[in-house]
Amino acid sequence: MADDVVYNAKEILKALEQLQPGLKKVLVREVKFAAKPAISAIKDAIPKTNPYISAVRPVANTRGRLGWNVKVKADTVKPSFKTKASKKFAVTSLVSIVVSSPATALADVAGKGSGAVLNPVTKAYDYKGGTRTHRTTTQGRKMINHLRKKRASNFVYPAVEKSLPMVQAEIKLILEKYAAKVNRKLN
Amino acid sequence: MSVIVKLLSKFDDSGIKKAKGSFGGLKKAIGAIGIGVAISQVTDLLMDSAKAASADQKSTQLLNTQLVRNANATKAQIKQSDKFIEKLSLQTGIMDDDLRPSMGKFVRVTKDVNKAQQLLTLSLDASATTGKPLEKVSTAISQAFIGNRKQLEKLFPTLKTSKDLFGDLEKIVGGAAIQQADPFSKFNNSMDILKEKLGNLVLPLIEDFVSEITKPGGAIEQIGRFFEQAADPKTDIGKAFKSLKESIKLTFDNLQALFGLMDPNGGNNPTAGFANSLQMISDTIGTITDGLTVTVATFQKIGAGDYNGAIALLTSDIGLGAESVRRGIGVQDTLKAINAETMAKGFGTLYADDSSGANNVIIGGKPTGKLGTGIFANGKNNLTTTTNNNITIQVQSADPKAVVDAVVKYGKANGGLPFAGFTSKGR
Numbered sequence: 001m002a003d004d005v006v007y008n009a010k011e012i013l014k015a016l017e018q019l020q021p022g023l024k025k026v027l028v029r030e031v032k033f034a035a036k037p038a039i040s041a042i043k044d045a046i047p048k049t050n051p052y053i054s055a056v057r058p059v060a061n062t063r064g065r066l067g068w069n070v071k072v073k074a075d076t077v078k079p080s081f082k083t084k085a086s087k088k089f090a091v092t093s094l095v096s097i098v099v100s101s102p103a104t105a106l107a108d109v110a111g112k113g114s115g116a117v118l119n120p121v122t123k124a125y126d127y128k129g130g131t132r133t134h135r136t137t138t139q140g141r142k143m144i145n146h147l148r149k150k151r152a153s154n155f156v157y158p159a160v161e162k163s164l165p166m167v168q169a170e171i172k173l174i175l176e177k178y179a180a181k182v183n184r185k186l187n
Numbered sequence: 188m189s190v191i192v193k194l195l196s197k198f199d200d201s202g203i204k205k206a207k208g209s210f211g212g213l214k215k216a217i218g219a220i221g222i223g224v225a226i227s228q229v230t231d232l233l234m235d236s237a238k239a240a241s242a243d244q245k246s247t248q249l250l251n252t253q254l255v256r257n258a259n260a261t262k263a264q265i266k267q268s269d270k271f272i273e274k275l276s277l278q279t280g281i282m283d284d285d286l287r288p289s290m291g292k293f294v295r296v297t298k299d300v301n302k303a304q305q306l307l308t309l310s311l312d313a314s315a316t317t318g319k320p321l322e323k324v325s326t327a328i329s330q331a332f333i334g335n336r337k338q339l340e341k342l343f344p345t346l347k348t349s350k351d352l353f354g355d356l357e358k359i360v361g362g363a364a365i366q367q368a369d370p371f372s373k374f375n376n377s378m379d380i381l382k383e384k385l386g387n388l389v390l391p392l393i394e395d396f397v398s399e400i401t402k403p404g405g406a407i408e409q410i411g412r413f414f415e416q417a418a419d420p421k422t423d424i425g426k427a428f429k430s431l432k433e434s435i436k437l438t439f440d441n442l443q444a445l446f447g448l449m450d451p452n453g454g455n456n457p458t459a460g461f462a463n464s465l466q467m468i469s470d471t472i473g474t475i476t477d478g479l480t481v482t483v484a485t486f487q488k489i490g491a492g493d494y495n496g497a498i499a500l501l502t503s504d505i506g507l508g509a510e511s512v513r514r515g516i517g518v519q520d521t522l523k524a525i526n527a528e529t530m531a532k533g534f535g536t537l538y539a540d541d542s543s544g545a546n547n548v549i550i551g552g553k554p555t556g557k558l559g560t561g562i563f564a565n566g567k568n569n570l571t572t573t574t575n576n577n578i579t580i581q582v583q584s585a586d587p588k589a590v591v592d593a594v595v596k597y598g599k600a601n602g603g604l605p606f607a608g609f610t611s612k613g614r
Contacts, residue, residue, distance in 0.1 A: 004196065005196045005197065006195060009197040010197075010199055038194070080191075083199075084202075085199040085202030085203075085205075086202050087202040087205065087206040088203070089203075090198055090199065091196050092197060093193040093196050093197075094195045094196055095194040096192060096194055097192040097194065098191050099189055099190040099191075101189075102188040102189070104190070105188045106188060156190045157192065160192055164194070167194060168195060175195075
C-alpha cells in the first residue's frame, strides 16, 4: 500500500543526530504523532467483544496465544519506525502501523485465503501412550464463516483506506522538513 | 502474528550487501585453503601466508614487549598470553591483530597479565552488546579502570549508580561476544590463523633466502657491482661492453655499405642492394640445380645408348637443357616451344640455335639477370627489351655486333620482331 520510498533515511537520521543530538527522537515522535489518526481508525474498527464466540465454540479461549485479550489486548495498535536494514529485502517499511494481537490479526485475515485445505490428514501426535492422526476438521472453516457473517474480519485496511493517503503525505512532509534542515547545514 | 500497515518504505541494501559479504568471505576462505586451485594460486597462498605470518609476528612482538615492560611477564606468561589471544580470536571471530592492541592497552593500565586478559574478554562482550568498535570499548574500560568512568557510563548508563563497576558490567554483557560470534567471521578467522601457521613454516625459508642474497658479497651485491662496472668504460667489463657496442655499430655500417654497392641501379641504396643480392643467390642455386639436372640426364642417355641426345644436352645452354629434361622432349623441340611461347606472350627468352653461334635474347619487362642462361651464359651481354615499342640494349664488355646479329637473325627467321625500334644504352 505504501508507494513512497525514501532512499536515504538512515543517512538523514544520522546527519540529524550529528546536527543536533536528540533531533532524531523529535522526528520519530512527530512521525508517530502524524500516524495517530490512522491508529485511532484501526482501533475503532477492532471488535469490542470477542468475535470468536459462536455456536460452534461458545466458550472463549482464555489461555492460548489466539485468545481474545489474552496476553496482548485486542486493540493494541502501535506505530513503528524502523531504520535497520534487512538482509533479505532492499525495500522495507520505514514507518508502519502494527496490530500486535495475534487474535485480532487472525480475525482480520480470516477468509482472505483460498479456503483450500493444505493437508487432509493431520500430522501424527501423541495420544494415550501412542500416536495417531485424524482428518482435518471443519472447525476452521466454520470459524471463518462465523467471522465473515458477523463482519468481524478484514477490518484493519478498510479502516485506514481513507485516512492513509493523508497520513502518508504528512509523514513524508515531516521527513522532507528534517532533510531540508540537514541540507541547509551541509550547504 | 500481527497485521502491519505500511505507511512509508525505505530503500537500504546495506544489509543485503553485508550478507553477500559474509558469503564472499566464505568463498575467499575456501579458495584460501586451496580447493581446486592452480599452482600459481598455491604460490600466491604461500606468499600471502608468509606476509600474514610476518604481520602476525610483528604484532605479537609488540604485545610481548608491552607484557615484559609493564607486567614483568615471564616467558611462560607470554606463551600463555599468545595462546589466550588465539583462543579468544577463534571463539569470537575477531582477528588476533585487533585483539593485541587492546590487550596491550589493558596491560599498560593494569600492570597484570591476568587482569588484562579479564578486561579484554569483558571489553569484547561489551563491544558485542553495544555494537561499538572494540578499540572504543577497550579505551572506555581501561579509562574506567584508572578511575575515569565517564566513557563507560556513556556506553552503559545503568552503571552510573554501580558500586562494583566491572562486576555489574560482567552481569550485563557477560558471554555476549561468544554468543553473537558470526560463524563466517569465525571460519575466516580460523583460516587466517591456519594461513599464519603455514606462513610461519614458509617465513624462515624466505628469511634465509633474503639474508643469503643480501649478505656482503651476496647475489644482490655481485649483480649490482657487475652493472656498475658494465656502465663504467674504465673497467675491463665496461671496455668490453663499449667495444662490443662499437663492433655492432661497425658491422651494421659495413653491411649497409656492402648492400649499397649491390644496388643494381647504382643508387647506393642498401635495401635495393640487399634485394639484389638475395636474387643473385636464388639464381645461383637455380643454375647449379639446372647443371646437375643436365649432367644426370646426360649420363642416363649415355647409359641408354642415346649418344646424340647426350651430345645435344651437353652442347646446349644449361637452362635450355634442364628445361628439355623437365619437359621430357628433345633440346631442339624445347627450343622451338620456348621461343614460340615467348613470341606469343611478348616477353621471355629467345634461345638462339647454338649451331649458328648466336647468343640468346631476352625480351619484355625487366631483365631477369639470370646467370648462366640466355645472354648471361657467357657472362658478357645483358640485353633488355620492353613491350612499349622501345627496346633497351645494355652491353657490358661484350661484342655488340654479336648481339645485334642475333636479333637480326631472329627477325629474319620469324618474320620480324614484335617491336618497332631500338635504343642503345650504356656500354
